[in-house]
C-alpha cells in the first residue's frame with residue numbers, strides 16, 4: 001500500500017490507538033506474523049471496516065494495519081542497511097468485540113480495552129468465534145461492497161448458508177476457516193497492493209477447466225487507492241474454495257511411506273503429471289515470453305545476487321558459494337551462445353506440502369502465492385516452468401533427509417519418476433536441459449538455506465547438504 005493510498009479517519013486512528021498496547025503483545029505471538037524478533041515502533045491504520053456493528057452479543061471489526069518496525073541488521077541483511085526502519089508490512093486482522101468473552105472463546109482473547117472508542121470492551125481473534133466466521137461466509141455469499149471491502153463470487157458455484165465453521169489448526173503463513181467440510185476460506189494475513197496470485201492463478205486455471213486446483217467460489221478484496229475499482233489495483237484479502245475432505249498432503253504421505261520403507265515413485269510420477277497439466281493450463285491462460293540472451297543473463301545474475309546475499313547472512317553457506325556460482329555462470333554462458341527458453345506463469349513455491357491427495361488418489365495443487373519473502377511483482381513474472389520442477393525435486397530430498405539412514409536412493413527414484421511423469425504430459429523430460437535444471441535447483445537450495453536459517457534453524461543442515469552436493473565440491477565436506 002503506498003502512503004498516498006490510505007487516508008485514515010480520525011475515528012480509525014483513535015480506534016487503533018485504543019488497541020495499540022494489546023496488539024503489541026498479541027501480534028508477535030501469531031504464527032503468521034513475519035516481523036518476529038523486532039520491536040514494533042508504531043501501528044498505522046490503513047482501513048477500518050465495521051463488518052458487524054458493536055451490538056449484543058458481538059461486533060466484528062475488519063482492520064488493515066501497517067506495522068512499523070526498526071531495522072535489525074542481523075535479520076535484514078539484504079535490506080538497505082542505512083535505513084532506520086523497514087517499509088511497514090500491512091496485516092489483515094479480524095477482531096471480535098464483546099463486553100464479556102464466553103469461556104469457550106477464552107483462548108481467542110486479545111485483551112481488555114481500557115480507553116478510547118472501545119473502552120470497556122473485550123477484543124479477541126474473531127476467526128475462533130463461530131458466530132462471526134458464519135457472518136463472514138454470509139457476506140461472501142452476497143456480492144457487493146462494504147466500505148473499502150469488495151465481495152465477489154462465481155455465481156455458478158452454489159454456496160449453501162449455515163455451514164458450520166471451524167478454524168484450521170494447521171501452522172500456517174495465513175489463516176483458514178473450514179465451513180462444514182465443504183469450503184475452506186483462506187484469509188491472507190500479510191497483504192500487499194496488487195493482484196494476489198493465490199486468487200489470480202486458481203481463477204485462471206478454473207476458467208481453463210484445469211481440475212488440479214480447487215476453483216474459487218467467492219473472494220474479497222480491498223480497494224485502497226483513491227478511485228480504484230479494478231481488481232488490478234485492489235488488494236486480495238481472502239478466497240473461498242471447495243474443501244478437499246479427507247485429503248492428505250504430499251509431505252505427510254511421503255514421510256509415512258518413507259517411514260514404512262514403502263515406494264513413493266507411483267505418487268511422484270502422478271505429481272509430475274499434475275504439475276505439467278497445471279503448467280499447460282497456465283501457458284494457455286496467461287502470456288508466455290521467450291528468454292533470450294539479455295533476459296537469461298539477467299536471470300542468472302539475479303540468482304548470483306541471491307546467492308551472495310544468502311552467503312552473507314548464513315556463514316555456513318560460504319564454503320559452497322564458489323561451486324554454486326558455477327551453475328549460474330553456466331546458465332549465462334548458454335544464453336550467451338544463443339540458447340533461449342520459454343517462460344510462463346508458474347506456481348513459484350511448489351513443494352510436497354502444496355500437493356493434496358484426495359482419498360480417490362487425485363492430486364490437487366494449492367497455495368499459488370509464490371515464495372512469501374519475494375516482492376509481488378517478481379512473484380508474478382513469467383519464469384521457466386522448470387522452476388516448479390526444481391522445487392519438487394528439492395522436496396523429495398527434504399523428505400529423504402528426515403529418514404534414518406539418509407534415504408538417498410528413495411529420493412533419487414522419486415526425482416526420476418517425477419520427471420518421467422512430467423514428460424508424460426509435457427512431452428519433454430526436464431532432465432534433458434541439465435544446465436537450466438541445475439541453476440534452478442541451486443537457486444531453490446539457496447532460498448531454502450536462508451528460509452531455514454530464519455525460520456527453522458534446526459533444519460538448516462537439510463538445504464546445506466544439497467548446497468554441498470550441488471556445489472560438487474568434495475573438499476567442502478571438511479567445512480561442515
Ligand SMILES: Nc1ncnc2c1ncn2[C@@H]1O[C@H](COP(=O)(O)OP(=O)(O)O)[C@@H](O)[C@H]1O
Pocket residue numbers: 168170171172173174175176184186214241242243244245247249353354356366367369
Ligand atoms: N482446498 C483445500 N482442501 C483441503 N485442505 C486444504 C485446502 N486448501 C488448503 N488446505 C489445508 O490448509 C493448509 C494451509 O493451506 P495453504 O494454502 O498452504 O495456506 P498457507 O499459505 O497459510 O500455508 C494446507 O496445508 C492444507 O492442509
Ligand SMILES: O=P(O)(O)O[C@H]1O[C@H](CO)[C@@H](O[C@H]2O[C@H](CO)[C@@H](O)[C@H](O)[C@H]2O)[C@H](O)[C@H]1O
Pocket residue numbers: 173251349351352353367370371372391394395396398399448451
Ligand atoms: O508452504 P509455504 O508457502 O509456507 O512455504 C515455505 O515453508 C515451507 C516449509 O513449510 C518451505 O518448504 C521447505 O520445507 C518443506 C518441508 O517442510 C520441503 O518439502 C520443501 O521442499 C522445502 O522448500 C518453503 O520453501 C517455504 O517457502
